[in-house]
Amino acid sequence: DQQVKQNSPSLSVQEGRISILNCDYTNSMFDYFLWYKKYPAEGPTFLISISSIKDKNEDGRFTVFLNKSAKHLSLHIVPSQPGDSAVYFCAAGSFRSNDYKLSFGAGTTVTVRA
């Protein structure tokens, strides 16, 4: 039973445009959320996070939005650049569980076209 779902396996976007990646979760215990970026043959690298006390967090070209009532978060990349082509994983965790375990989605492959 996947508690974190990324329903779009792939996304193609033109350079300079906005990339929007979506993520849904089912476990109401989750109170912090992270996005990871992964290049082929490398481990995932942390991109941006948000806690449940916020609904938006911005870091440069990356913005994460959280809608707790819908159990939904999204990652916006604007403007998209060729180097953004990678697999993006959504992850969620719970401070209350006290184990720092992250549950991951299946990933969305982003391709930025020149």
Place this chain on the structure above:
Amino acid sequence: DTAVSQTPKYLVTQMGNDKSIKCEQNLGHDTMYWYKQDSKKFLKIMFSYNNKELIINETVPNRFSPKSPDKAHLNLHINSLELGDSAVYFCASSQEGNYMNTEAFFGQGTRLTVV
């Protein structure tokens, strides 16, 4: 100065063999993990150690045994390898604390192929 390093990067072995994957982190983190990425690309946690003590042990066969000689190392030993163990295994570490520090840092992964 790799933060989380795991060796080997690739491992091909026959069914029934015993193998180990090593992981080391130089970030001074208290918590280390092993994740498995299966053929469907899901990253699933297997184990978590905090200061050398086992915190999480998901439903993983007994053939998998993590060993943490110190808090900078978490090795994964697998006995009697099976075809279904073929996957990419990621080691990761994180620091306790508030949410700003809870992101996990991952190693590059070890692609295990059992033939």
